[in-house]
Amino acid sequence: MGFVNLLTMAKRFTGIIAILLLLRLTTASASHEFCDARMGYNVVGCGGSDSSSRRILIKGGTVVNAHHQEVADVYIDDGIIADVKPNIKVGDEVAVIDATGKFVMPGGIDPHTHLEMEFMGTDSTETIDDFFSGQAAALAGGTTMHIDFVMPVNGSLSLGFKAYVEKAKKSCMDYGFHMTITKWDDTVAREMEIMVKEKGINSFKFFLAYKGIVMINDELLLEGLKKCKSLGALAMVHAENGDAVFEGQKRMIELGITGPEGHALSRPPLFP
Structure with a gap:
């Protein structure tokens, strides 16, 4: 050419x-x-x-x-x-x-975004783009809708949803929400049903990494998968060995590797 x-x-x-x-x-x-x-x-x-x-x-x-x-x-x-x-x-x-x-052409849909997200469970650090700046950048590239991940507030889906609705008031394009599940009890199970039937959310994210922050165990994952099936909702899984990653992260810190390269190095190699 x-x-x-x-x-x-x-x-x-x-x-x-x-x-x-x-x-x-x-x-x-x-x-x-x-x-x-x-x-x-x-x-x-x-x-x-x-x-x-x-x-x-x-x-x-x-x-x-x-x-x-x-x-x-x-x-x-x-x-x-x-x-x-x-x-x-x-x-x-x-x-x-x-x-x-x-x-x-039809506008693009980005199904995986983290706008204005409190990073790794901290109140003082957020992802750089909010619902205006991130969406404006997306529009400039031809993306006209996105689906963001709602993070629960102290495990509460309802409080998390309310917080993200407030964040999204500055939006300048169409958006939807996934919901993250970080703990399990009867209240969370009921709230999942509310999200699907009343709030328009039909996809739930389960993290098997980021230990001590959003990582869940296998028992919680199985309960969540069963609930998703009963609701006809989509289950999404961040599939890593969280315990192995956690040990790798500690090793990187001990070696003084705290830059972005430490993220990949903290993961076990594909082939030993």
């Missing part, structure tokens, strides 16, 4: 991201900070025109789906894709985006 072809592909890829980002900016409610960075687009909730912003026609782009691609128009009404076909006719009240020569 020659340089000219690579350059052409790069330009078209940039066009993809531009359309995805513009679509997301136009349909999402935004924080004031997001409005300030909107680059002149009419954004609902940022002083733009509600009537034109809620009806959008992306015109003349190459629409790419899982099974085929075609040159077509995409009509969005109040954030919902209402029609996809060539030569859609609309009135003056509809905002039109010219996508000629560009790809129009």
